[in-house]
Amino acid sequence: MLSRLRPDEERYARRMARIARWDRPIEGRAARLRAWANMLLVDHGIFRLAYLNAHRVTPRLWRAAQPAPGQIAWFARQGVKTIVNLRGGREHGSWPLQREACERHGIALVDFVLRSRGAPERETILASKAFFATLTEPALVHCKSGADRAGFFAALYLLIHEERPLDEATRQLSLRYGHFRFAKTGILDAFFDTYRREGAAKGIAFLDWVETAYDPERLEREFKPGFLSSMIADRLIRRE
Template sequence: MASQRGKPLFKQYTRKYGDRLRAARADGQTPWRRCLAWFEALFVDHGVFRLLFWNKRKVSDRLWRGAQPHPWQVRALGRQGFRTIVNLRGPRDCATYLFEKQAAAEGGIRLVDFVMTSREPPSAERLHALKDLFASIDYPALIHCKSGADRAGITAALYLLVHEGRPAEEAKRQLALKYGHIAQGRTGVLDHFLDAYIKARDADGIDFWTWVDTAYDPVALRGEFQAGMIGNLIVDRLLRRE
């Protein structure tokens, strides 16, 4: 059922009561607030599903990808020798983020916030910033978004392409259904981005950074892409991806 403004009642409910919940749990420093924080992390941020499946996968010998980790998973990464976690969701007033920051500090891991998008192709500026990030962080490292499917996928693909010099076709395999990525929905614009480069490279041999700096138009590329209705239904309504 939709509201008078055309927005799903579920979204209005979670926005309204999510704000109240965040105000009540504050920084989670008392037992009651800690319980509220866990409720927020598990049910508002859908962390209950990640209890069953973290989606942690190996990208290369130095990089792993995954969904939003729970605190004990972050601490386990520290014991395994991981040096950096790159949070592709960005900093948020969310219990999940507060838990992650605390656990990273306890585990001796550097937490880096770097925002990526799942329904827009990355800007040239964002691509250059990502290149600098890959060159500056300590490894081994984990990159994660919420589900480990879309933003983690395009970031892993770009890591292989621009940092390790792997072929674009190999890099694109990081955007695959086995990771939970749905190319037929709006998130398929990420596949379209890589396909556009592959097409340009095959036409005249252009290298990736020359293409980004001289020919790449993310606005036009976004306008070209048409998502499927069923794919959108799965990604936006069923899976509720960010």
């Protein structure tokens, strides 16, 4: 809460300092304890030990929240070959612990950064087709909580890579997974709703619509999140 009151320059500098701290190998017992403490307490990993929000999307794709090392070991036993990190910045102890666990179990760790509270970026969506085509499967995709970005990725995967119907794909954005469509994260639902009205209804293929007609600035202007849902997602359960 207090960090939001700091100037943008100070917030950026603090974020870069966190990334510099965690985007390096863990050396020594004290550093390992700090990484675990940060993952469990600062990154809320203690809740994910009890419930990882893990679900099988297809026989070749899992979705989940940020996994701990022991959970990565479990996915390795299920045959997972790649973990896709949607979170971006390596700001928590979760990152070096995840990287170590992937190396230990022979799992490739790759990034595909998505946003949960802004209009999806056109270039990212268009790039997803090639990303899916080259993804070594079975794969696990995760964000922090496994609700919003993981759901959006899974929906894109089904729609673009598996060529599933739009309604089936968008069921990946559901309260079942902890996704709140009336919070700020509902802009992901609004994106697909816009395509349904302005693209699918006219017989325009999804990627063609994204490339030629999708207007992220208009989506940002027109989407209005609900106050209560946003309070729950942003303040109560501290979504990223």
